[in-house]
Amino acid sequence: MALAACVGLFAAAGAGDVVALVAALAGVGTAVLAAGLWRGRAFVVPWSLLGLGAAAAVSFAEDSDPARSPLHAAALIAIGELAYWSFETRTSRPASSGITARRIALISGLVAGSIAVGAVLVSVARIDPGGGLLLEAAGVAAAVTLAAAVLALSRRVA
Amino acid sequence: MTTRTTAPRLTAYAGLAAFGLLAAVALGRPELAILAAPFAIVPALGLPLARPPSIRIISTLGSERTVEGETIELELELRSDAPIPHAEVALVLPEGGEIVDGPNPALVRLGPGQSVELAWKVRCGRWGAYALGEAALRTRDPLGLFVYEQRVGRSTPLKVYPSAERLRSVLRPLATQPTAGNQVARERGDGIEFADLRPFVHGDRLRRINWRATARSGELWVNELHPERNTDVVIFLDTFIEARREDAGTLDLAVRAAAALAERYLAHRDRVGLVVFGGILNWLTPATGIVQRYRIVDALLDAEIMLSYAWKDIDVVPRRTLPPQALVVALSPLLDERALAALADLRRRGFDVAVIEISPVPFAPSSHDEVDPLVERLWLLRRDARRTAFHTLGVPVVEWREGEALQSAIEEVAAFRRAAHLARR
Numbered sequence: 001m002a003l004a005a006c007v008g009l010f011a012a013a014g015a016g017d018v019v020a021l022v023a024a025l026a027g028v029g030t031a032v033l034a035a036g037l038w039r040g041r042a043f044v045v046p047w048s049l050l051g052l053g054a055a056a057a058v059s060f061a062e063d064s065d066p067a068r069s070p071l072h073a074a075a076l077i078a079i080g081e082l083a084y085w086s087f088e089t090r091t092s093r094p095a096s097s098g099i100t101a102r103r104i105a106l107i108s109g110l111v112a113g114s115i116a117v118g119a120v121l122v123s124v125a126r127i128d129p130g131g132g133l134l135l136e137a138a139g140v141a142a143a144v145t146l147a148a149a150v151l152a153l154s155r156r157v158a
Numbered sequence: 159m160t161t162r163t164t165a166p167r168l169t170a171y172a173g174l175a176a177f178g179l180l181a182a183v184a185l186g187r188p189e190l191a192i193l194a195a196p197f198a199i200v201p202a203l204g205l206p207l208a209r210p211p212s213i214r215i216i217s218t219l220g221s222e223r224t225v226e227g228e229t230i231e232l233e234l235e236l237r238s239d240a241p242i243p244h245a246e247v248a249l250v251l252p253e254g255g256e257i258v259d260g261p262n263p264a265l266v267r268l269g270p271g272q273s274v275e276l277a278w279k280v281r282c283g284r285w286g287a288y289a290l291g292e293a294a295l296r297t298r299d300p301l302g303l304f305v306y307e308q309r310v311g312r313s314t315p316l317k318v319y320p321s322a323e324r325l326r327s328v329l330r331p332l333a334t335q336p337t338a339g340n341q342v343a344r345e346r347g348d349g350i351e352f353a354d355l356r357p358f359v360h361g362d363r364l365r366r367i368n369w370r371a372t373a374r375s376g377e378l379w380v381n382e383l384h385p386e387r388n389t390d391v392v393i394f395l396d397t398f399i400e401a402r403r404e405d406a407g408t409l410d411l412a413v414r415a416a417a418a419l420a421e422r423y424l425a426h427r428d429r430v431g432l433v434v435f436g437g438i439l440n441w442l443t444p445a446t447g448i449v450q451r452y453r454i455v456d457a458l459l460d461a462e463i464m465l466s467y468a469w470k471d472i473d474v475v476p477r478r479t480l481p482p483q484a485l486v487v488a489l490s491p492l493l494d495e496r497a498l499a500a501l502a503d504l505r506r507r508g509f510d511v512a513v514i515e516i517s518p519v520p521f522a523p524s525s526h527d528e529v530d531p532l533v534e535r536l537w538l539l540r541r542d543a544r545r546t547a548f549h550t551l552g553v554p555v556v557e558w559r560e561g562e563a564l565q566s567a568i569e570e571v572a573a574f575r576r577a578a579h580l581a582r583r
Contacts, residue, residue: 045170046169046173050177053174053194057181060187069189069193073193077200080171084165084167084302092246092264093265094265095247096266096267102267113196114199117195117196117199121188122192125189136183140183143182143183144180146179146198
């Protein structure tokens with residue numbers, strides 16, 4: 001919850017003229033997460049992440065430099081992981097050691113990996129390859145391919 | 159069988175990644191792709207690592223028998239060849255069982271080739287046959303994208319015996335059997351207890367001469383003695399109908415009383431038999447010893463109310479189950495006509511019958527709630543009439559209610575029998 005509030009504040013701080021909209025989106029995201037954690041409803045987590053992500057995206061619209069986005073992305077994945085951890089450990093009590101340490105290590109790794117991948121993507125985004133329909137089509141194809149790959153992998157494992 | 163479901167995390171992350179990437183392309187904002195990238199990384203890394211778990215579980219139950227209300231230890235050993243970072247183990251509890259100590263569900267982590275031991279203390283609140291040792295296992299892959307659920311472990315039978323009340327004394331049968339026991343017989347013969355004096359006749363042993371009486375009267379008098387014999391007792395359990403609320407019923411009380419009576423009579427070296435008379439007929443021929451005690455308690459565990467409309471009389475019970483001159487102690491809520499007719503029939507056939515009425519009144523809805531007061535009064539009057547009918551036959555009927563000592567009911571039956579004996583004189 002604290003991390004979600006920090007992300008909201010961080011996004012609002014760099015929002016410029018649209019601070020009210022960013023604050024509203026971040027507030028809704030945080031409130032939805034709080035309600036979900038309180039009532040034990042895991043389905044609210046993506047909606048909360050969507051709200052916080054939208055707040056960050058609107059704040060980025062004011063500032064064309066994407067340098068802040070890897071930190072936001074890492075914070076969002078950390079919020080998601082911490083929220084799901086909270087739901088998963090509600091019904092059971094740890095009976096062997098190392099469970100918490102492993103989970104913290106996993107989340108830290110994901111955060112570090114997100115920052116690293118984000119930094120690579122920022123540097124890629126700064127390259128100006130020009131524009132054009134072909135590049136747009138390639139971008140759409142890449143996004144669709146990624147979504148399809150995730151779906152195919154999940155089916156294959158099933 | 160293992161069932162696999164997709165964790166909410168996978169669908170949420172995949173959806174967010176796809177939405178973010180498409181929005182980035184549509185709006186031409188690379189920041190959105192950067193925001194969505196970690197949500198794509200988690201499934202991309204986690205899906206190839208997802209494997210169904212292979213866990214072996216050995217369950218060990220502390221004992222095969224226990225008494226209701228007491229705790230028993232149950233241990234589970236989990237072993238896996240592959241690492242399992244997140245496994246929730248929930249002990250499957252039978253109805254009436256509760257965990258007194260130990261985490262349930264327990265969250266464990268298994269390394270490759272590593273074993274984890276879990277221990278619980280389980281209490282079974284009601285007598286009966288239980289099966290313990292099975293557990294529900296829920297595991298997740300390393301990144302928690304899939305949830306695997308399965309039932310593991312093997313159920314071990316557990317017999318929970320009724321907690322028997324300690325009795326100081328029990329009913330003495332009117333007649334004893336020819337074999338030696340602890341009960342002072344009414345007949346006269348070789349024994350220890352003094353019965354009477356009589357004049358000496360040819361063949362009497364000199365050691366039985368009462369020298370004081372002889373000196374006073376001037377002729378030889380000998381002591382007559384009561385021999386110690388055993389008795390045959392048949393516990394008659396009426397299982398046609400019971401009155402019940404959620405936590406207790408008349409059958410529970412009857413089973414506990416039967417266990418207590420059987421234990422006490424067998425401790426006195428009497429032969430004890432059992433007739434479970436109801437929808438399902440079950441019987442044990444009278445016998446003595448510790449084995450018979452276990453047989454009776456095991457038979458009591460199987461006693462249950464099975465609804466039946468078939469008319470049954472005492473002829474369906476094998477003859478050798480009801481030996482002549484046996485004391486029949488009936489435990490009945492006096493609710494079913496078939497059991498009442500069978501008891502009356504036994505009395506008419508000359509059996510020594512005593513009825514401990516397991517009162518259904520505390521289990522019936524009170525007149526303030528649902529039942530019309532007049533209906534309740536009529537029902538109670540009808541029950542009184544049934545008792546009177548038994549009294550007329552010379553059968554003592556004593557009401558025993560939940561929370562009262564069984565001993566007091568037994569003393570009341572004994573008092574009735576003493577009074578009836580005096581009246582016969």
